[in-house]
Amino acid sequence: xxxxxxxxxxxxxxxxxxxxxxxxxxxxxxxxxxxxxxxxxxxxxxxxxxxxxxxxxxxxxxxxxxxxxxxxxxxxxxxxxxxxxxxxxxxxx
Amino acid sequence: xxxxxxxxxxxxxxxxxxxxxxxxxxxxxxxxxxxxxxxxxxxxxxxxxxxxxxxxxxxxxxxxxxxxxxxxxxxxxxxxxxxxxxxxxxxxxxxxxxxxxxxxxxxxxxxxxxxxxxxxxxxxxxxxxxxxxxxxxxxxxxxxxxxxxxxxxxxxxxxxxxxxxxxxxxxxxxxxxxxxxxxxxxxxxxxxxxxxxxxxxxxxxxxxxxxxxxxxxxxxxxxxxxxxxxxxxxxxxxxxxxxxxxxxxxxxxxxxxxxxxxxxxxxxxxxxxxxxxxxxxxxxxxxxxxxxxxxxxxxxxxxxxxxxxxxxxxxxxxxxxxxxxxxxxxxxxxxxxxxxxxxxxxxxxxxxxxxxxxxxxxxxxxxxxxxxxxxxxxxxxxxxxxxxxxxxxxxxxxxxxxxxxxxxxxxxxxxxxxxxxxxxxxxxxxxxxxxxxxxxxxxxxxxxxxxxxxxxxxxxxxxxxxxxxxxxxxxxxxxxxxxxxxxxxxxxxxxxxxxxxxxxxxxxxxxxxxxxxxxxxxxxxxxxxxxxxxxxxxxxxxxxxxxxxxxxxxxxxxxxxxxxxxxxxxxxxxxxxxxxxxxxxxxxxxxxxxxxxxxxxxxxxxxxxxxxxxxxxxxxxxxxxxxxxxxxxx
Numbered sequence: 186x187x188x189x190x191x192x193x194x195x196x197x198x199x200x201x202x203x204x205x206x207x208x209x210x211x212x213x214x215x216x217x218x219x220x221x222x223x224x225x226x227x228x229x230x231x232x233x234x235x236x237x238x239x240x241x242x243x244x245x246x247x248x249x250x251x252x253x254x255x256x257x258x259x260x261x262x263x264x265x266x267x268x269x270x271x272x273x274x275x276x277x278x
Numbered sequence: 279x280x281x282x283x284x285x286x287x288x289x290x291x292x293x294x295x296x297x298x299x300x301x302x303x304x305x306x307x308x309x310x311x312x313x314x315x316x317x318x319x320x321x322x323x324x325x326x327x328x329x330x331x332x333x334x335x336x337x338x339x340x341x342x343x344x345x346x347x348x349x350x351x352x353x354x355x356x357x358x359x360x361x362x363x364x365x366x367x368x369x370x371x372x373x374x375x376x377x378x379x380x381x382x383x384x385x386x387x388x389x390x391x392x393x394x395x396x397x398x399x400x401x402x403x404x405x406x407x408x409x410x411x412x413x414x415x416x417x418x419x420x421x422x423x424x425x426x427x428x429x430x431x432x433x434x435x436x437x438x439x440x441x442x443x444x445x446x447x448x449x450x451x452x453x454x455x456x457x458x459x460x461x462x463x464x465x466x467x468x469x470x471x472x473x474x475x476x477x478x479x480x481x482x483x484x485x486x487x488x489x490x491x492x493x494x495x496x497x498x499x500x501x502x503x504x505x506x507x508x509x510x511x512x513x514x515x516x517x518x519x520x521x522x523x524x525x526x527x528x529x530x531x532x533x534x535x536x537x538x539x540x541x542x543x544x545x546x547x548x549x550x551x552x553x554x555x556x557x558x559x560x561x562x563x564x565x566x567x568x569x570x571x572x573x574x575x576x577x578x579x580x581x582x583x584x585x586x587x588x589x590x591x592x593x594x595x596x597x598x599x600x601x602x603x604x605x606x607x608x609x610x611x612x613x614x615x616x617x618x619x620x621x622x623x624x625x626x627x628x629x630x631x632x633x634x635x636x637x638x639x640x641x642x643x644x645x646x647x648x649x650x651x652x653x654x655x656x657x658x659x660x661x662x663x664x665x666x667x668x669x670x671x672x673x674x675x676x677x678x679x680x681x682x683x684x685x686x687x688x689x690x691x692x693x694x695x696x697x698x699x700x701x702x703x704x705x706x707x708x709x710x711x712x713x714x715x716x717x718x719x720x721x722x723x724x725x726x727x728x729x730x731x732x733x734x735x736x737x738x739x740x741x742x743x744x745x746x747x748x749x750x751x752x753x754x755x756x757x758x759x760x761x762x763x764x765x766x767x768x769x770x771x772x773x774x775x776x777x778x779x780x781x782x783x784x785x786x787x788x789x790x791x792x793x794x795x796x797x798x799x800x801x802x803x804x805x806x807x808x809x810x811x812x813x814x815x816x817x818x819x820x821x822x823x824x825x826x827x828x829x830x831x832x833x834x835x836x837x838x839x840x841x842x843x844x845x846x847x848x849x850x851x852x853x854x855x856x857x858x859x860x861x862x863x864x865x866x867x868x869x870x871x872x873x874x875x876x877x878x879x880x881x882x883x884x885x886x887x888x889x890x891x892x893x894x895x896x897x898x899x900x901x902x903x904x905x906x907x908x909x910x911x912x
């Protein structure tokens with residue numbers, strides 16, 4: 186479940202089980218099967234949580250995130266991602 | 279402001295004889311694509327805001343004077359993710375684009391604004407919009423930002439794929455406007471079918487739309503820029519478990535502290551200048567009833583409201599900065615947990631916060647709340663939030679009755695604390711009422727909370743300036759119309775009936791008798807009859823109260839020579855003054871708000887219930903406040 190991912194980790198969306206209208210809205214925001222989603226922050230009270238998906242930052246409550254099934258991607262140490270990003274940025278220049 | 283934000287009716291230009299010419303252009307795009315900035319840029323200051331008939335979606339129109347095409351009308355459509363008629367916003371957009379919206383001319387061309395930072399997802403809207411067959415130009419906004427962050431796109435290739443002209447623009451910096459001019463000059467309406475030549479796929483659902491968008495962006499060499507690390511780093515602090523709420527409270531507190539400590543001297547200075555100007559100007563008039571009418575009636579009433587212009591502009595300045603910077607969405611996120619305990623979600627917090635400026639646009643902003651019952655509950659509690667029209671009343675009575683004592687080396691003033699207390703009072707009343715409604719008549723199942731957090735942006739001087747100009751000019755217009763009429767009317771009522779051509783004692787005048795007649799109802803609150811008249815006149819709009827006080831105390835020979843603050847002490851005690859502020863915190867004295875509630879809920883039932891509920895609460899709380907002050911200070 187998306188709600189179970191820790192802050193800083195990434196998952197791949199498998200399925201969404203929500204009422205059609207909500208589901209549709211989420212899909213247009215990028216919550217599509219096989220999309221990568223990263224957990225960015227939790228609100229000070231621990232809920233809702235901010236997710237990064239398709240370049241957007243979207244906040245969802247726990248009960249909504251519970252209806253989204255994800256598979257974990259291989260855990261990568263944050264420092265490694267950071268270095269990868271930096272070198273990518275350099276390469277682009 | 280109570281009537282500040284009443285939309286003005288917009289008259290679309292009459293259709294001319296030349297039917298092949300472009301006349302109306304529609305501006306469409308997803309939320310946060312920079313559409314409003316572009317709209318402001320293209321129209322300059324010449325824009326009008328109205329509501330689409332029958333629905334609660336706001337409509338902005340303006341002549342495209344910003345690029346020298348005042349002959350063209352630009353319609354700003356709501357920010358939408360798809361043309362699915364699921365939301366009211368999307369339904370309105372489709373109806374306008376197809377020319378089915380009554381009172382709105384069918385657009386001859388479309389400007390589609392897409393955010394280049396998230397182009398793949400934004401392209402999902404392009405297929406259905408281009409499929410409408412109107413001449414369309416695709417504008418890739420924030421292209422400068424995309425490039426500095428290492429993104430890439432081939433606009434020519436994209437134009438081929440879409441069969442529509444594509445331009446890279448930056449609405450904030452104003453670059454790429456000449457491409458829009460070129461597009462508008464080239465199209466004269468006759469080649470309306472040009473866009474339909476390119477066959478676009480019929481995209482039925484989000485999955486196929488995304489697939490198509492991904493293919494197009496891959497073929498056009500689109501490389502998404504790196505995500506904004508800066509925005510995330512800022513959020514790591516502003517959404518922090520401890521620093522987040524702390525920062526939020528500091529922001530709110532400093533706004534009020536600045537409004538009070540900087541705004542007050544400015545107001546006082548303005549008041550002095552206006553009073554001197556009035557005396558000087560009326561010296562040319564004969565010393566009779568005419569001078570009294572102009573100086574004591576009109577001028578004193580109008581200027582007593584005008585002096586609050588600095589504070590109101592400061593408040594709108596801060597709310598504008600919070601909104602434009604992107605912090606307001608974070609505030610909604612932080613507030614979600616609290617809002618949930620009263621049965622609402624964080625989205626209700628944004629209208630509630632903007633209601634600190636004015637309840638009218640706040641009630642219109644509730645349309646982002648998907649659940650109908652949540653939305654109604656939010657509409658019903660919004661007028662409890664301390665709007666800027668209450669500010670003049672609070673300012674007057676705090677300055678007159680609360681001593682300027684400072685604590686903590688002058689950092690915190692007693693006057694500021696009282697002001698904050700009044701703001702808190704309104705906020706708590708809103709929370710308690712929402713809780714009551716959501717656990718009784720408006721009970722409903724929870725709707726999911728989905729909130730997009732825009733990236734932090736530096737608010738531009740242009741957009742903040744535009745906002746201040748807009749609010750300031752409406753405030754001045756109101757002071758020149760409603761308040762002028764009310765104060766003139768009051769002067770007449772206070773100076774008649776005349777005996778042998780001499781004005782009566784104030785208590786013998788029409789208004790004096792009216793006030794004495796209603797005194798028994800308000801005496802338990804510690805109010806005198808003059809306050810009663812003020813309350814009656816403030817049903818039009820709260821800030822009229824101050825003008826009324828100015829006129830009434832100006833008409834009374836005993837207090838004529840005194841400043842309004844000193845004059846109030848003449849026949850009002852501390853208990854009555856506190857009770858009055860409490861009364862204003864709760865009571866619904868604003869015809870504009872009632873009108874907008876009537877429109878948004880489509881019946882008179884809710885505004886009437888709301889008015890009575892707030893009145894009863896206000897009377898009860900004011901009674902308790904007066905009684906408590908007397909108990910403590912004798």
